[in-house]
Amino acid sequence: MKLAKTHKIALLFNANKAFDREVIAGIAAYLSSRRTTWELFVEDDFRLRLHNLAHWQGDGIIADFDDPDVVAALSQSRVPVVGVGGSYANEDDYPAGVPYVATDNFKLVNLAYTHLIDAGLRRFALFSLPDSTKTRWAQEREKAFCSLMRRDKLDVNVFHGPETDETPWAAVTAQQVEWLRSLPKPIGIIAVTDARARQLLQACQMADIAVPEQVAVIGIDNDPLVRMLSCIPLSSVIQGTQEMGRTAARMLHQILDETFFECTRILIPPAGINVLASSAHHPVKNPRVMRARHFIRQYACQGIKGDQVADFVGVSRSTLENYFQQELGCSVHDEILRFKLDAATAMLSRGDCTVAEVALRCGFTSNQYLFAVFKRELGYSPREYQQRAQLGLLAPPGDAAGRALATEADLLS
Numbered sequence: 371m372k373l374a375k376t377h378k379i380a381l382l383f384n385a386n387k388a389f390d391r392e393v394i395a396g397i398a399a400y401l402s403s404r405r406t407t408w409e410l411f412v413e414d415d416f417r418l419r420l421h422n423l424a425h426w427q428g429d430g431i432i433a434d435f436d437d438p439d440v441v442a443a444l445s446q447s448r449v450p451v452v453g454v455g456g457s458y459a460n461e462d463d464y465p466a467g468v469p470y471v472a473t474d475n476f477k478l479v480n481l482a483y484t485h486l487i488d489a490g491l492r493r494f495a496l497f498s499l500p501d502s503t504k505t506r507w508a509q510e511r512e513k514a515f516c517s518l519m520r521r522d523k524l525d526v527n528v529f530h531g532p533e534t535d536e537t538p539w540a541a542v543t544a545q546q547v548e549w550l551r552s553l554p555k556p557i558g559i560i561a562v563t564d565a566r567a568r569q570l571l572q573a574c575q576m577a578d579i580a581v582p583e584q585v586a587v588i589g590i591d592n593d594p595l596v597r598m599l600s601c602i603p604l605s606s607v608i609q610g611t612q613e614m615g616r617t618a619a620r621m622l623h624q625i626l627d628e629t630f631f632e633c634t635r636i637l638i639p640p641a642g643i644n645v646l647a648s649s650a651h652h653p654v655k656n657p658r659v660m661r662a663r664h665f666i667r668q669y670a671c672q673g674i675k676g677d678q679v680a681d682f683v684g685v686s687r688s689t690l691e692n693y694f695q696q697e698l699g700c701s702v703h704d705e706i707l708r709f710k711l712d713a714a715t716a717m718l719s720r721g722d723c724t725v726a727e728v729a730l731r732c733g734f735t736s737n738q739y740l741f742a743v744f745k746r747e748l749g750y751s752p753r754e755y756q757q758r759a760q761l762g763l764l765a766p767p768g769d770a771a772g773r774a775l776a777t778e779a780d781l782l783s
Contacts (some may be wrong), residue, residue, distance in 0.1 A: 380411040382433035388593040396615020430622045438503045450625045452618045456507035459739040471618045474637040477516040480605050486558030489651040494529040497561040508562045516725045540715035546573035555584040564589035586651040592644050602667050603646035609639040658683050658699045670709040673733040676702040719759040725752045
């Protein structure tokens, strides 16, 4: 039997970036599903190799075409190249003569915008990046946002902030706080990345702006590290990055097998939204309830009690309970427990924590209490929930508003 030729393929991506890692994972997934043997060349810092790429003795390259230095270095490549990057509103901005796989920037922003509309919001803003040749994808997302605002006859409000430089953090945050305070509220803000969205959540916390009652925030990337670092669980649009990697690998495979005869451009739509607390906007009229929910979202997993929430708001516990019943139809305890439950389901779905770690990090006093809450509210034990989530057998956890959540004593009795 004739063995297939082993091809030498260079992957020019920054493995320190979540987007790039997911694209690489998609390439790996394609190779594992085919009888194809590629010897992959991946560098910790591929930019060190750019000056030698024109003379590289390999068979093919899949590269990040959002980086203009990469595009320039590959312009004289002697081997087949497939580009991966962002989509463009202007057809002339696409790389000429290169098979290209793009994330659909317009659909990313439109999905975030539609989500905020569905949450009941009617005012919108964008947190973008300053113009740069290295962040053209951000400018494309900004174009998409402005186009949607003009289409729907809404005010265009875009904030860029400073470039990533030596500007002191305090000055950067102060600018963000000033912008946030100037906005009409309630408002939904789309950030061009999760990292920018996380900065906004921090600025809202410093400015004592309730999220998501006054400002609802959604990012783009669904970056697990950023989610872990966010003070409030961050909603995010999920890019179809692994599908981009699979598609790019398929293109190059066809070129190498001489079954690919024309330059093709493929746009990959977003894979969905990971909806968490930062964009779960529900209009609340009572400012004390709004302030209480903001406090709960920040500290529920630290084991706070209803009396602490009332002290923060500055009213008696009984008064705050009355406000909650009138506005939300639930108790302060219900809201605290609901948030802890949402945090626990998110952690279990990621699959990187034990049940004991989830109980500790989400503010449950014991494994038994966590078990009792899960069985009562979701119908599964925490371990069963984790297993089903990893198999894709669960829908995202629904809103428990209006349900009477039992106390710890009730559940353990």
